[in-house]
Every structure is written in structure tokens, then in C-alpha cells.
């Protein structure tokens with residue numbers, strides 16, 4: 162699959178397996194997601210552009226390299242995306258943050274938007290969308306559709322878990338959007354849940370079921 166980055170680092174795979182366990186508590190699930198998002202953020206930001214700056218060490222002046230974190234916008238798809246956000250902000254603390262509120266209608270599996278708030282001057286920014294789950298792909302496609310209207314420089318989509326159906330759907334409509342994931346599971350079930358998956362990410366993060 163082109164434009165799909167599978168993050169196979171052993172620490173990522175280990176933590177993902179612990180998160181899948183049905184008896185993982187809310188607190189364990191949330192802690193693992195936070196740790197995982199730190200690790201995944203390293204991979205996702207690997208190609209961030211660097212600038213040269215002059216820096217004075219205690220001994221002499223030299224040229225160092227820095228990133229411009231302000232050009233990066235992390236866009237969280239509410240609610241579950243917020244569980245992913247903190248780890249990214251740990252790695253790039255200067256990043257701007259946007260929020261899109263979307264929930265899946267349980268009957269139609271179509272996304273319903275209830276919130277949208279982005280930073281200014283999106284044409285100058287690179288977007289990283291974060292959401293733990295890419296299932297049918299409907300939510301991700303709706304988010305990218307909406308964000309492309311703002312003409313950002315680039316868009317990446319980061320999830321913890323996806324399936325062949327979700328990857329194919331997002332890539333068909335938005336082939337330019339790189340997908341980063343820790344696993345591509347077997348399939349979707351008839352209710353749009355990923356198998357074997359980890360259940361409902363939002364409910365597990367926030368303890369709502």
C-alpha cells in the first residue's frame with residue numbers, strides 16, 4: 162500500500178497489544194495511549210523541515226538546527242483524538258491545535274460534525290490529524306474534506322489502528338494524505354468495528370461504557 166506508514170517499533174507493538182486486552186482498565190488504557198502517542202509522534206515528525214540558527218555554547222558560536230513547531234497544526238478528531246493529542250504535544254510543544262467534533266451515526270456510520278475550530282493562517286501550515294481509529298474511513302474523509310477547504314500545505318493522518326477497508330477508502334478519495342498507523346487489522350464487522358481491534362476507543366479512553 163502506497164503512502165501508508167506502518168510503525169512497527171517493538172515498543173509500539175507491545176503497548177498496542179496491552180491496550181487490546183478487554184480487561185485493561187480505563188486508567189491503563191489511557192496511560193498506554195499516551196505513551197504510544199509519544200512514540201508514534203517521533204515517526205510522524207521524522208521529515209519535519211529544519212532551519213539553521215546561530216547558537217552560543219559556553220565555548221563558542223556555532224550553527225544548530227531547529228524546527229518551527231508553530232507551522233505544525235495537530236488536529237484532533239473529538240472525542241477519541243484527544244487521547245492521542247498529549248503525546249504529540251509532548252514531542253512538539255509549540256504546535257498549534259485544531260479540533261473537529263465528529264461522531265459516527267450508529268445506524269448509517271456517517272460522521273456528524275458538531276464542532277470545528279482551527280488556528281488562523283492555515284495556508285501556511287502542515288496538518289497532522291490524530292484519531293486512534295480509522296474504521297470505515299468516513300470520519301477521516303469528512304475531516305480531510307473540511308480541512309482541504311482551508312488549503313493547508315500538507316495533511317497527514319495518524320491512527321493507532323486501522324483495517325484494509327479504512328485504508329482503501331481514505332486513499333481512494335485522498336491519495337495525497339499519508340496514513341501512519343501501528344497496525345492494520347483483519348476487517349470490519351457489520352457494525353463498523355475493527356476486528357480484532359480494541360473496541361470503542363472513545364468509550365475506553367473516557368470510561369463512558
Ligand SMILES: O=P(O)(O)OC[C@H]1O[C@H](OP(=O)(O)OP(=O)(O)O)[C@H](O)[C@@H]1O
Nearest residue numbers: 239240241264265296297298299300363
Ligand atoms: O472510520 P470511521 O468508521 O468513521 O470510525 C472511526 C471513528 O469512530 C470513532 O469515533 P466515534 O464516532 O466513536 O466518536 P467518539 O470519539 O466521540 O467516541 C473514532 O474515534 C473515529 O473518529
Ligand SMILES: O=c1cc[nH]c(=O)[nH]1
Nearest residue numbers: 296354355360361362
Ligand atoms: O473499532 C472501532 C471502530 C470505530 N471506532 C472505534 O472506536 N472502534
Ligand SMILES: [Mg+2]
Nearest residue numbers: 361362363364
Ligand atoms: Mg466512540
